[in-house]
Amino acid sequence: MTDNNHVLLRQNDNGIAELILNRPEVHNAFDDQIIESLISQLEHVDTNDNIRVLILRSNGKNFSAGADLAWMKRMAKNSHQENLQDAGRLAKLMERLNNLSKPTIGLVQGAAYGGAVGLAACCDIVIASEDAQFCLSEVKIGLIPAVISPYVVRAIGERQSRRFFLTAEAFSANTAKTFGLVHEVVATADLFDDACARITATLRRNSPQGMRAAKDLIFAVSSKVIDQAVIDDTAKRIADIRVSTEGQEGLSSFLEKRKPNWIQE
Structure with missing residues (x-):
């Protein structure tokens, strides 16, 4: 386990890591x-x-x-350049999470406000408890959800963004599911581990290289016009992965009716 008290990283023997926000006394701001x-x-x-x-x-x-309110108060006294640099680091966090080469699962309970909605939008799979409340609250204090907006708009669509960016209304886990921000709702946060175990067991049976390439493929074709460049790119991607080591192992194991070598159990 790695930690600095407020951010914990835990890894088990099955290749599952947990990145944990650990400031419950300030609602994990x-x-x-x-x-x-x-x-x-x-x-x-x-x-x-x-x-x-x-x-x-x-x-x-x-x-x-x-x-964090103390951080916001401090940044309000800084120069435009300092604020630009500071915002760039939050943007970097969102980009790193969104583009992580491993599958990501976000578990959301209680309040998910402001930038926390961005964190959820950057995860590949989101499970929320029924008590979860999402809120893009920035305009209430004269701000905008700027650096998280590319990810949130992709997750919930322009139409819902036009309402909830402007009203700063809170919306429930079940509403977030209808928007596409949340994939699964469980009754309480106590059920997160069971839901995660089911999904991670499925993910661990898949090719690590295949999942990385599939995630990159989504970014490559999302919202693109299906022109010859996109068609040629997708053809190249499947040709490349077919002749790769894991691609060959996956095809061989399927034809030979055995488990591929990335399944350890």
Whole structure:
């Protein structure tokens, strides 16, 4: 286990890692130091071949209240350039999580406000408890959900964004599921581990290379015009992976009716 008290990284023997926000006394609000810790841990996870799946979760009743008020107060006194640099680090966090080469599962309970909605939107799979409440609250204090917007708009669509960016209304886990932000709703956070175990067992049976390539494929074709460039790119991607080591192993194991070598159990 790696930790700096407020950000914990735990890894088990099955290749599952948990990145945990651990500031329940302030509803897991994050500041510049926590952002740097999260970026560092995500970079470690991305390059660690022993980690197959990352779970993002938090301790306490709330997933995250978003930006820490003391941090926001401090940044309000800084120059435009300092604010630009600071915002760039939050943008870097979102980019790192969104583009992580491993599958990511976000577990959301209680409040997920402001930037926390961005964290959820950057995860591949999101499970929320029924008590979860999402809120893009920035306009209430004269701000905008700027650096999280590319990910949130992709997750919930332009139409819902046009309402909830502007009204700052809170919406429930079940509403978030209808928007596409949440994939599964469980009754209570106590059921997160069971839901995660089911999904991670499925993910661990899949080719690590295949999942990395599939995630990259989604980004490559999402919202693109299906022109000759896209057609040629997708053809190249399948040709490349067919002749790769894992591609060959996957095809061979299927034809030989045996488990591929990436399944250890």
